[in-house]
Amino acid sequence: MAYANLRGVTAVCNVEGCDNPSRSSGVAMCEKHYYRMRRNGSLELKEPPTPDRLLDHSQGYKLLYSPQHPISTPGQRTRVYEHRAVYHAEHGDGPFSCNWCGIEVMWSTMHVDHLDDDRTNNDIANLVASCPICNQKRGVAKQKANLRQRVSPKITWQGRTQSVCDWAEELGFTRNTLKMRMRNGWPLHRMMTEPRGRFGPKAKSPK
Numbered sequence: 001m002a003y004a005n006l007r008g009v010t011a012v013c014n015v016e017g018c019d020n021p022s023r024s025s026g027v028a029m030c031e032k033h034y035y036r037m038r039r040n041g042s043l044e045l046k047e048p049p050t051p052d053r054l055l056d057h058s059q060g061y062k063l064l065y066s067p068q069h070p071i072s073t074p075g076q077r078t079r080v081y082e083h084r085a086v087y088h089a090e091h092g093d094g095p096f097s098c099n100w101c102g103i104e105v106m107w108s109t110m111h112v113d114h115l116d117d118d119r120t121n122n123d124i125a126n127l128v129a130s131c132p133i134c135n136q137k138r139g140v141a142k143q144k145a146n147l148r149q150r151v152s153p154k155i156t157w158q159g160r161t162q163s164v165c166d167w168a169e170e171l172g173f174t175r176n177t178l179k180m181r182m183r184n185g186w187p188l189h190r191m192m193t194e195p196r197g198r199f200g201p202k203a204k205s206p207k
Contacts, residue, residue: 064082
């Protein structure tokens with residue numbers, strides 16, 4: 001319905017060249033231009049997608065414009081993750097075996113995992129089928145490792161640099177044991193090789 005001002009004059013969209021009625025008394029644009037501005041942030045039309053156009057995803061993956069792709073998400077039939085499309089093109093409809101535990105998986109539930117953890121590396125040699133549980137476990141392990149790299153103190157010994165937590169697990173100490181030795185200024189060789197003291201924290205079994 002066109003909005004009529006107090007003088008009874010019907011208001012029209014204030015976008016140049018548009019004669020459509022204004023959306024309401026508080027909005028000077030018509031419905032079409034109002035929602036275009038909300039979607040795009042401007043009145044310019046977005047470039048239409050093409051089959052070879054990749055779209056960035058918020059989590060670092062790539063979305064491929066592929067209308068009616070057989071593995072695209074129902075209700076979103078124009079988009080499919082590039083790494084899933086690459087795997088499908090190579091291996092087909094399945095079923096597959098989870099690369100980590102061997103359980104049978106299908107496209108409806110399976111994940112396509114990046115072996116090198118690089119979400120932009122969609123080479124077929126870098127992609128494997130994974131069940132949701134194994135994929136989630138790998139995700140937790142990667143988050144844990146990333147957190148250690150960011151916040152845990154580092155120790156370089158025998159040509160290798162690792163976090164205190166990683167060295168503690170490898171050597172069979174607790175992380176508090178290594179941190180205490182670092183605070184007390186122990187020489188590096190002694191800190192890394194001397195067995196736990198009689199009253200120290202209980203050691204873990206080396207892996």
